Amino acid sequence: MASVCMIRTARIAMAVTFVVRDNDMLVGATRGPSYFCYRAEPGRHRIAIASDDGEQRFDVTLELRGRYYLDLGLLYRLGFVVPQGRWIDEADATALVQRSEHQVLQGAPAREALLIGTDVAGALAP
Template identity: 30%
Template sequence: MKAHPFTLLAVACTSAACSSFVLTEPASPPLTTVSDAPPGYALACVLRGSIVGALLTIVVRDNGTVVGATEGPGHFCWFAGEGRHEVTVDGPSDADPIAFDARAGERIHLELSVRIGQDEIVRASAERAAELEAETRYSVIDEGPEDEALPAGIPSVRGKPASR
């Protein structure tokens, strides 16, 4: 017997504690996909255009630090220090981690595609990032689990020694 997609969604949401993070949309986004980063940092953005799994909150970490989350179509940005970064997703997503070496002044755009059972996070062009940014809302984490360190203001994450 096949499970109904909404049943799977409900089970995934319940088992992943989808409501443990509360997101809001700021009146004015603190960063855009073309913002400049401070010296020694790159600008990194995650953009999720998919409406599949729109009720699912997907939390994103850079080198283990929470940098943002999306709930349905949305995006957010943070500052990635020079060096190696591994971006992972929490919650009901099965997307594999993606790694990149950040260079000062660089802009790194990552597209999170949610396709239940086939999620992925991949590098996106500046053009694709601009399209997704125009179609989605900026997300900020307002609340989270008590044991979770949440970003204050614009998140920034130090890079690890770059890969060779």
């Protein structure tokens, strides 16, 4: 499997939740300085990070045993908060994790496909 971590360190708009989906499955969320990681099958993935004000999408190919880190920055204009993530290396991720708190998703609406526990986010068919 691959490992994917979402790290958010911004101290502005701390009450705004960024919801993260991998191939339409809810894998986690951040609010304020927080981070989470999940496991994913090698292959193609469509990762979407959304706030109430907008969304950013990434099409990525994950490799077996690969470790991937997304720094969840944001664009803040006139009260609108939109995710602005960028992929970073492990050294930068290690530094950012120290400035945030590990979070575990506690629940979700019943209509959501939810990744829980040791579940793995599936890859898209080739």
